[in-house]
Amino acid sequence: MKAVLMTAPGNPEVLQLQEVPDPKIEKDTEILVRLRAAGINPIDTKLRKRGTFYPNQMPAILGCDGAGIIEAVGANVQKFQVGDEVYFCQGGLGAKTGNYAELVVVDERFVARKPASISFAEAAAAPLVLITAWEALYDRGRLEAGRKVLIHAGAGGVGHVAIQLAKLQGADVCTTVGSEEKAEFVRNLGADYPILYKQTDFVQATLDSTKGEGVDLAFDTVGGDIFTQTFPAVMVYGDIVTILEPDSSTNWKVARNRNLRISLELMLTPMAEGMVSAQQDQAKILEQCAGLIDEGKLKIHLSKTFPLEAAAEAHKLLEVGSTTGKIALIID
Template sequence: MKAVLMTAPGNPEVLQMQSIAKPAVPPGERELLVRLVAAGVNPIDTKLRKRGTFYPDNMPAILGCDGAGVVEAVGAAVQRFRVGDEVYFCNGGLGAHPGNYAEYTVVDERFVARKPDKASFAEAAAAPLVLITAWEALYERGRLQPGEKVLIHAGAGGVGHVAIQLAKLKGADVCTTVSSQEKADFVKQLGADEVIFYQQTDFVQAVLNWTNGEGVDLAFDTVGGETFHKTFPAVRVYGDIVTILEPDANTVWKAARLRNLRIGFELMLTPMLQGIVEAQKHHAEILEQCATWIDEGKLKIHVSQTWTLEKAVKAHQLLESGSVTGKIVLLISD
């Protein structure tokens, strides 16, 4: 089968299309052999490509956590799926298990969800990592409740654009930061109640104005760096802030301490990295619920660009440019 292999850590050119053996048939007892139709491209892919995977001894590696495709074979103990089912999932791509920049993959049925009927394979492949990240950050780490006010940084991005929608589905009021009028129009269509042009406006003051000086109940940081600690004064006393990035050594914690903020960290890769099966099953449950919302027209995944598998280098270059709205997807087969 064709697959894009990461041959060594480095620039995008270390991604090379090669022919490798197709996974064995039949797959393991609880596994599915999936013919991949599309694979999502995420920032974790570019970070692993640059610095090396979590398992440097397992090289070359196939990147790509997000996949969508059609079940081609099932293990003897598989109960939830059958040949021909359309599925989507977040699995592999971290170095221990092959990812989805390939024509086929094998995945445990417990970690897989049915593909939304109303979503294309490209949209489905773009969805899992960002949906799970936003869900856990807002609903589980941040304990978001109906009627609360939430600040979502970079609302036009991959995680941000689904976070806005999940917050609105919970009944929250949403404020978000963007860099352009085009992105402002985009997030308003998603339901954002207040849009802040962070390059021209002090976002903290804008949030305080929006909340009558109190601050938001929950802030969701998808940017990191200075943005993380600069957000502390925009959160109400005893409020929550959740980040998907590791705070840097220069983080100024004083405002968070004085406001008694609850700090949450969201890394949806933890279950895969630590082999926590129940948590991986929970991720599939999240995707099942989101599939229902997508089919009901309550949730949309925005794919800004698609590229063929052979163009994985270009996809990485574009993602690293930092100007992408929504998601980039690799198309593998029809």
């Protein structure tokens, strides 16, 4: 099969299209999927630059997100059959074949049926951000109806999904964006208070929108200084969830004085740690999201697609920043 190999850590040019052996089903619960598309995520670019989780297993095939059609099934596969369309977040960390390829083998327990109403490219762009936003808001943040939430980078991959999930839960949503165009984009997703952070102090704007109290929950998808700058925008005894690792120099004084509950969200942990039950739970999240998508209650915004052989160009675009929604590779 054709696959994009990461030959060594480095710049996007280390991603090279090559012929490699087809993956084989080795366990009776595995399925062989002919991929039609693969999602591009920031974790892919980070692994490409610094090295994978398994540096001794090179070259590697990146890509956690995939969507395609089942081509073969193991002897004990129960949920799926040949011809079924599926989507999933599996592989791509360096140990097993990722999804920048024509074929991939995945355990059926970690896979969900693809939403019927969207393309393979849209489906492939969805899993990582859906699971991340769902776990951050619903599991870590315990978001309930009537609560107020601040979502950073609302026009981004995780952010644009988080806005919709928050609204589905009945929350009021403030969100930071970088332009008027993106402000209109997030309004169309249901955001109540878009904040143009380049022109406005997002903390003051958040406090103004909540009558000085702050939000019940802040969701940080940016990290760095934004994480600590967000503390005063959260109400006393509120929650802040971040998907980035806080810096060792983080000043926790404001968070401590406000009795904030700090939560970390990394949806890759179950896959990296081999936690079968948790991976099954994530597949259930994708099943629920597929239903919401097919009911027209949840949308995946795909801003750009590239052919498989242009994976390096896709990485370059993502690393420029300011992408609205998601990017995906089309695999013919």
